[in-house]
Amino acid sequence: MFLFLSKLLPIFIYPLGLSCLLMLVALVILWKRPRWAAAVISLAWIILLLGSNGLVAQGLVRSLEWQNLPAAQLPQADAIVVLGGAVKPAISPRPWVDVSEAGDRILHGAQLYRQGKAPFLILSGGRIEWKGGGPAESEDLAKIAETMGVPKDAILQDPTSLNTHExxxxxxxxxDSQGIRRQVLLVTSAMHMPRSLLIFKRQGIQATPAPTDFLVSEQELQEINSSWQSTLLNIIPDADNLQQTTRALKEYIGLVVYRLRGWL
Structure with missing residues (x-):
C-alpha cells in the first residue's frame, strides 16, 4: 500500500495535479462564491505558469544535480551499482529493450566496468505489476550490459526492489552474501543522487557518486540570458519544463518522506 500511495498522493502536490485539483474546487464553488472561484483559478494559473517556466525548472533541477558533480577521476571500488528506472521491457511492439531518458545509467555503469573501475556490476531494479509489468528491470539492464561487453559472470542482479530504499x-x-566489501560506485541520475547517497549510507554502504543523466549543463545555463530569444523561450510555458519541475519536486518530496520513515 505504501508503494501505491507514494505514487498517487504526490500527484496532487505536483504543479499539474495541484492545478487540476484547484480548478475542480473552483468549479464546485463557482455559483455560490464566484470571487473565491476566480481567486482559486488564478492560483492554479500561477502554479502552472511557474512550474512550466524554464528558469524555475532549471533552478530546481540544478539544485539537486549539482550537489554531487562527478569527479575528474573516479576511484577504484569493489562493485559498481546501477539503479533501475532506466529501461522499458521488450513488450510488443518493441523489438527489444528500450532505453528511456534515464538509460544513461546502464550505459555509464557498463562503461565504468569496461574502464576497470570494479570487478562486479550490480544491477538493481524490479518492476511494478500494475505499472506496465514485464520481467524484472535488472534482467533488461543485464542484456544491455552484456551487449556492451560486460561478462555475464561479472553481473549480479537484484530483481525485486521497487524503490530506492529497497x-x-x-x-x-x-x-554481504558474495563477500564483497561495501565500497561501491553508485550510478544513477544526477537528480536522484542526493537521496540515493543518503539511503545507501544509512545501510552502511560506502558509496562514491558516479552521476549521469544530467538535465542541466553549464552551457545551457549560460544560454538562458544570452539573447532575448532565449530569455523569451524560457519564460513561455513549456511542457518539458513542467516535467523537469515535477521530477525535481518528486525528489524533494522523497527526501522528506524517506526521512520521516527513518530511511535516511
Missing part, C-alpha cells in the same frame, strides 16, 4: 537494502544483502 535498492539499498537488497544491494547490501548481495554484497
Amino acid at each position: 535498492n539499498a537494502v537488497n544491494v547490501r544483502k548481495i554484497l
